[in-house]
Amino acid sequence: MKTKRVILLGATGSIGTSTLDVLSSFPEKFRIVGLSAHTNSDKLLQIARNHPGARTALTGILAEQREGIDFYGSTAAVQLIESLDADIVVNGIMGSAGLAPSAAAIEAGMHLALANKETIVMAGEILLPEARKKGVNVLPVDSEHAAVFQLLKSRPHSEISGIILTASGGAFRNTPLQELAGVSVQEALNHPTWNMGIKITIDSASMANKGLEVIEAERFFDMETDKVSVLIHPQSYVHSLVRTCDGILYAQVSAPDMKNPIINALSYPETLVSDFAPLDLAGKNLEFYEPDYRRYPMLKLAFEASRKSAAYPTAYNAANEIAVEGFIRERIRYLQIAEVVEAVLQHDWSDAPRDLQNVFEVDLRVRAVTEQLLDAQG
Numbered sequence: 001m002k003t004k005r006v007i008l009l010g011a012t013g014s015i016g017t018s019t020l021d022v023l024s025s026f027p028e029k030f031r032i033v034g035l036s037a038h039t040n041s042d043k044l045l046q047i048a049r050n051h052p053g054a055r056t057a058l059t060g061i062l063a064e065q066r067e068g069i070d071f072y073g074s075t076a077a078v079q080l081i082e083s084l085d086a087d088i089v090v091n092g093i094m095g096s097a098g099l100a101p102s103a104a105a106i107e108a109g110m111h112l113a114l115a116n117k118e119t120i121v122m123a124g125e126i127l128l129p130e131a132r133k134k135g136v137n138v139l140p141v142d143s144e145h146a147a148v149f150q151l152l153k154s155r156p157h158s159e160i161s162g163i164i165l166t167a168s169g170g171a172f173r174n175t176p177l178q179e180l181a182g183v184s185v186q187e188a189l190n191h192p193t194w195n196m197g198i199k200i201t202i203d204s205a206s207m208a209n210k211g212l213e214v215i216e217a218e219r220f221f222d223m224e225t226d227k228v229s230v231l232i233h234p235q236s237y238v239h240s241l242v243r244t245c246d247g248i249l250y251a252q253v254s255a256p257d258m259k260n261p262i263i264n265a266l267s268y269p270e271t272l273v274s275d276f277a278p279l280d281l282a283g284k285n286l287e288f289y290e291p292d293y294r295r296y297p298m299l300k301l302a303f304e305a306s307r308k309s310a311a312y313p314t315a316y317n318a319a320n321e322i323a324v325e326g327f328i329r330e331r332i333r334y335l336q337i338a339e340v341v342e343a344v345l346q347h348d349w350s351d352a353p354r355d356l357q358n359v360f361e362v363d364l365r366v367r368a369v370t371e372q373l374l375d376a377q378g
């Protein structure tokens with residue numbers, strides 16, 4: 001494999017840190033040529049020092065410019081991509097802000113290792129055909145989708161009768177239902193198996209994360225929503241399963257460590273020799289059970305949004321982003337996240353976005369509607 005030139009977006013986050021870790025094990029195979037962060041300029045510059053020659057972008061607002069940062073402001077990640085000649089972009093940006101850089105990478109003909117699930121939830125139907133036209137590989141880094149991607153390799157689509165995404169169940173898997181009304185942000189951040197960014201950890205507690213992943217799977221793998229299902233698997237060793245038309249289930253099993261899906265996406269179509277997180281299954285119990293929608297109303301809402309399609313997935317995502325922000329800032333209580341998202345989804349989002357501009361417009365409208373609801377709650 002010739003050395004791949006890599007742009008790492010969201011370098012200062014959880015995915016970014018795991019990616020830097022992975023790449024440091026393969027100095028001959030990968031070279032970082034671009035790095036982005038949002039506000040953490042100190043950490044961005046510190047990372048950049050270990051990658052001489054890499055260009056840098058800071059997407060958040062910064063009072064003064066700093067030496068060593070090449071692009072600033074909301075379009076900085078897109079400018080970074082457009083200014084470079086790279087083979088693959090790792091998108092580890094948090095939230096809907098990851099969409100425009102994903103589109104820019106595809107437009108530039110760069111392969112995309114995609115942790116940013118919002119890209120697919122909001123615009124998979126627009127960007128995936130575009131990527132195919134351009135010969136760009138969009139490779140899932142989200143561990144469940146990375147697992148399904150491996151399981152589907154060289155299997156015809158017509159032979160797949162279902163996809164089962166596994167879920168840890170999050171911080172409140174065993175919390176008595178009547179106590180959920182009073183849970184704190186700190187308690188929601190107490191994830192049992194995965195160590196991730198703040199927003200996705202709260203989404204794991206509510207299972208909005210799994211909801212986004214249901215939509216992501218439906219779009220990534222071109223499956224009807226009703227062929228995608230979810231099982232709680234507290235140990236997080238089985239990352240997902242597929243069922244073939246003869247009823248047999250195939251599972252992908254590995255330690256809960258993002259380094260595995262990251263290296264698989266980066267090295268695609270090759271599989272490199274690595275052993276980041278060895279898993280010894282001896283003596284381990286693997287449990288699976290159905291999620292309870294009373295505990296996880298956000299999961300039910302995601303299935304409904306996925307079935308309705310059009311702009312409902314974008315509405316689900318944007319409403320959840322605003323509601324989670326509201327929960328983190330203690331404007332609303334935990335259970336109000338789902339109430340607010342449900343109320344937003346009552347609006348009419350049935351106009352399917354025709355292009356990215358449309359998607360961004362819907363996203364903004366949803367945010368305004370959600371903010372109004374939050375104001376009314378306060």
Ligand code: NDP
Pocket residue numbers: 009010011012013014015016036037038039040041059091092093094095097098115116117118141142143194195196197198199200258
């Ligand atoms: P983190 O919060 O840990 O990191 C987010 C990164 O994105 C940081 O580098 C941050 O910069 C940057 N960022 C934040 N806001 C913006 C913005 N508005 N515009 C541009 N960049 C921004 O998140 P994670 O690494 O946990 O998650 C990143 C993505 O990967 C999400 O879409 C998540 O769903 C997905 N994912 C994450 C997994 C994980 O294990 N963490 C697993 C599967 C998917 P700064 O530090 O400067 O704020």
Ligand code: MG
Pocket residue numbers: 142143144213
């Ligand atoms: Mg996941």
